[in-house]
Amino acid sequence: MRTSRRSEVDPFIVMDVMEAARAAEAAGRHIIHMEVGQPGTGAPQAATRALASAMAEGPLGYTVALGLPALRARIARLYGEWYNLDLDPERVIVTSGASGGFILAFNALFDSGDRVGIGAPGYPSYRQILTGLGLTPVDLPTSAENRYQPVPSDFAGLDLQGLLVASPANPTGTMLDHAAMSDLIGAAQEAGASFISDEIYHGIEYEAKAISALNVSDDVYVINSFSKYFSMTGWRIGWMVVPEDHVRVVERLAQNMFICPPHASQVAALAAMDATEELQANLDVYRANRALMLEGLPAAGFDKIAPPDGAFYVYADVSDLTKDSRAFAAEILDKAGVAVTPGLDFDPVRGHRTLRFSYARTTDDIAEGLRRLKEFMSSR
Numbered sequence: 001m002r003t004s005r006r007s008e009v010d011p012f013i014v015m016d017v018m019e020a021a022r023a024a025e026a027a028g029r030h031i032i033h034m035e036v037g038q039p040g041t042g043a044p045q046a047a048t049r050a051l052a053s054a055m056a057e058g059p060l061g062y063t064v065a066l067g068l069p070a071l072r073a074r075i076a077r078l079y080g081e082w083y084n085l086d087l088d089p090e091r092v093i094v095t096s097g098a099s100g101g102f103i104l105a106f107n108a109l110f111d112s113g114d115r116v117g118i119g120a121p122g123y124p125s126y127r128q129i130l131t132g133l134g135l136t137p138v139d140l141p142t143s144a145e146n147r148y149q150p151v152p153s154d155f156a157g158l159d160l161q162g163l164l165v166a167s168p169a170n171p172t173g174t175m176l177d178h179a180a181m182s183d184l185i186g187a188a189q190e191a192g193a194s195f196i197s198d199e200i201y202h203g204i205e206y207e208a209k210a211i212s213a214l215n216v217s218d219d220v221y222v223i224n225s226f227s228k229y230f231s232m233t234g235w236r237i238g239w240m241v242v243p244e245d246h247v248r249v250v251e252r253l254a255q256n257m258f259i260c261p262p263h264a265s266q267v268a269a270l271a272a273m274d275a276t277e278e279l280q281a282n283l284d285v286y287r288a289n290r291a292l293m294l295e296g297l298p299a300a301g302f303d304k305i306a307p308p309d310g311a312f313y314v315y316a317d318v319s320d321l322t323k324d325s326r327a328f329a330a331e332i333l334d335k336a337g338v339a340v341t342p343g344l345d346f347d348p349v350r351g352h353r354t355l356r357f358s359y360a361r362t363t364d365d366i367a368e369g370l371r372r373l374k375e376f377m378s379s380r
Contacts, residue, residue, distance in 0.1 A: 006131065006132050006133070007132065009127075009128040010124070010348075012125060013124070013326070013342055013344060014124075017035045017036075017333070017339055017342075018036055018339070020330070020333060020339070021033060021035065021333060021339040024333065024337070029337055031337050031338070031339055032337060032338045032339070032361075032365055032368055032369035033339050034338055034366075035339035035341045035358060036339075036358060037228070037311075037313065037358050037360060038233050039228065039231040039312075040285075040360055041282050041285075042231060043268060044271070044275030045278065046274065046275040046278075047232065047275065048268065049271070050267055051264055051267050054267045055264070060267070065255040065259065065260050066251055066254065067092070067094025067095075067266060068267075070270055071266050072089045072090075072092040072093075072239075075089070075094075076091075076092050078273065079212070082209070082212075083211075083212045083214065085212070090244070091241050091243070091247060092240075093240045093247070093250055093254065094238075094239050094269075095238045095239055095240055095254070095261055096237070097227065097238045098224065098225035098227065098238040099125065100236075100257075100258060101224075101240040102129050102196075102223060103129060103133070104250050104253050104257070105250075106129065106135060107133065107253050107257075108249050108250050108253060109161075109196075109221070110135050110194070113134065113135070114135050114136065115135075115158070115161055116130055116137055116138065116160065116161065116162035116163070117150070117155045117158065117160045117162065117163045117164065118137055119142050119148070119165060119166070119169070120139040120141050120346070120348075121142070121148060121351065122164075122170070122346055123166060123170045123171075123346070124345045124346060126164055138158060138160060140155055141349065141350065147174040147306060148169065148306055148315065149165070149174055149175075149176055150163075150184065151180070151183070152183055152186075155187070155188075155193075156187075160188075162194045162195075163194070164197075165195075165196075165197055166197075166198035167181070167198075167210060168201040168202075168204065168210060168308070168310030169201075169311070170200075170311060170313060171341070171343070171345075171346045172306045173201075173310055173311040173313045173314065173315070174309055175208070177211060178211050178215065178216070181197075181215070185217050185220060194221070195221070196220070196221045196222075199212060199213070199224045200225045200238075201228050201310050201311040202229065202310075203283070204286060204310050204311055205310040206287055206309065206310060208309065219243055220243075221242050221243075221246075222240060222241040222242075223238065223239075223240045224238060224239055224241075225237070225238035226265075226272060228311070229282075229283075230269070230279065232272060235262070235264075235269070237262060237266060285363060286360065289312065289359035289361075290308065290359060292359070292363070292366050293314050293357065293359050293366065294314070296367075296373070296374070297370070297373070299374060300370060300374040300376075300377050301321070302316045302318065302355070302357075302373070304316060312358055312359050313357065313358050313359070315346075315355075315356050315357075316354060316355050316356075316357065317353060317354055318353060318354060319353035319354075322353070323352060323353065325343045325344060325353060325355055329341065329355060332373070332376060336373060338372050340357055341356040341357075342354075342356075343356060
């Protein structure tokens with residue numbers, strides 16, 4: 001049976017690394033996981049208790065396509081707590097993870113063949129989802145001087161219909177300040193390009209609070225998720241905020257594509273939003289891990305790094321160590337028992353000389369991983 005041209009997307013390399021690590025563990029090895037951007041903790045206890053209670057009360061059927069009204073209202077309140085914004089809950093749309101949000105946003109905003117700019121390095125699934133929908137991803141090679149974030153000159157004259165940015169970013173953890181966000185939104189709007197802000201790592205910041213695109217303009221799409229700060233990756237629940245006149249557009253798409261987000265996950269997500277003490281304890285772990293990484297990676301020989309403002313990643317230039325990051329990552333897994341992600345996942349052109357290290361696991365794991373990396377590099 002034939003397959004479509006739009007299905008010819010590249011693999012998500014980190015998932016291949018995860019499989020190689022799983023196979024090594026199945027063979028009896030102890031692997032330190034620095035490859036995957038997944039919190040080492042589970043959903044907050046309040047979330048699982050709320051779901052157990054809801055399940056005891058009766059079946060969890062369909063909700064309305066835009067999500068439970070109580071959850072939409074609570075998400076809107078979060079924007080007052082975090083960003084001092086008075087957000088209308090009607091503009092909040094609950095989604096099946098941030099991935100569901102991207103699918104809805106790309107379908108709502110773009111037609112086949114439209115060109116959408118994405119910073120490189122950047123989250124690989126942006127590129128693959130755009131390609132799968134018949135759109136054209138346009139990589140914007142960013143520089144270390146701009147902390148691997150796009151600037152208006154990176155897309156001047158490129159005839160884009162959209163611009164997608166992430167702050168804090170994956171794989172670098174770098175953030176845009178208010179001025180930089182304003183410059184990007186202004187330049188995109190002047191060029192007639194729709195602006196999408198991926199804010200999935202908001203809440204995981206270390207020295208300054210992340211700026212939401214909504215602090216600059218209401219004429220943007222914002223996408224977020226319960227996967228990272230709220231530690232609910234497998235629950236596949238997220239949200240988006242859209243301009244008022246786009247709500248019905250996205251609702252029609254959501255009704256047909258997803259019917260509704262998972263009811264059980266919505267119940268859990270609502271309770272998770274008030275689990276402040278537990279969530280902040282998780283953040284304290286990431287903060288401690290970040291300090292270990294910023295000291296331990298240079299000590300091991302990975303000294304060309306972008307110090308992360310947020311998220312739980314360190315992106316390292318390893319061009320003085322290898323010209324093939326995928327082979328280098330495989331060697332590290334084989335000889336050191338540490339799983340890391342080749343930069344090719346994030347930058348198809350320059351990623352052969354970079355690696356991403358995740359520090360989302362326990363502090364003990366991070367310390368052991370750094371010890372192994374240092375031993376590996378000293379014997380290489």
